[in-house]
Amino acid sequence: MMVDQMRWDFLYRYAGRYGQGGFKRLLREGFRCEQTYIDYAPTVTACGHTSVYTGSVPAVHGIMDNYWFSREKSRGVYCTEDSSVRPVGIPSEKGGMSPRNMLTTTVTDELRMATNYQSKVVGVALKDRGSILPAGHAANGAFWYDGNSGNWITSTYYMQQLPDWAQKFNASKRPEKLLAGGWETLYPISTYTLSEADDKDYENKFKHEQAPVFPHTFKGMENGSIRSTPYGNTLTFEFAKAAIEGYGLGSGKATDFLAVSFSSPMRWATSSGLTPSKRRTCTCASIKTWPTFSHT
Secondary structure (H helix, E strand, O other), X not given: OEEOOOXXXXXXXXXXXXXXXXXHHHHXXXXXXXXXXXXXXXXXXXXXXXXXXXXXXXXXXXXXXXEEEEOOOOEEEEOOEOOOOOEEOOOOOOOOEOOOXXXXXXXXXXXXXXXXXXXXXXXXXXXXXXXXXXXXXXXXXXXXXXXXXXXXXXXXXXXXXXXXXXXXXXXOOHHHHHHHXXXXXXXXXXXXXXXXXXXXXXXXXXXOOOOOOOOEXXXXXXXXXXXXXXHXXXXXXXXXXXXXXXXXXXOOOOOOEEEEEEOHHHHHHHHHOXXXXXXXXXXXXXXXXXXXXXXX
């Protein structure tokens, strides 16, 4: 599990908001490495996720940025673009994605090969790159979110049509239902003493708002807005659980791997900067119990 834009010090800065079964359990019963340094730049999603899952650096694995200029193609390219495939889950011939630009194997690839492909590997993230690159070249599936349709999609690199469980999940219209109640702080806003004021000039507004302040309300089909709220992470979590059940992960003799990346914190980081905004605090607090989920 990776949480985009969640620095290690957030485990302590917002510790008072976390339950005993989530991050605190990981700190109490697991291991942590705090003296870790990144020896490459830029520190963006594609580079970071690929470096973690390959154990390598951009100079070796080839994912040097989210976008870069290709001398071979004489144009800018996106990290997971692939014109030889097409999207699955939306009616479009353009926008196909795959891990083909990644030059090395991932730990998930090595797991698949080590078990003669008996292990199952699935990637899930709102961002295509946050799902595709960790899942590797040999994944059973990688799924990401399309904000225009409100659907979770994939590409023909993995399959020709969405599995029944994924189609059923899309049919439930979860983004609309999650946004229907608006976004209010998890705790009374007056208790967010480690955050700056709610209304700051550097914060971006949702397109229908007059000011970037709580509570945030959403009207109509604003499926794309969910990326910038804690509900985006809730949606990711729910789809990941559906993938566990749909693929039967953990039910066989071989070890399976679910690569999940929570992308929403990146959206409030770009809209609020690297400041201790109330949006940041609220989003961190909302993921306090996620590491406790399990499947048997």
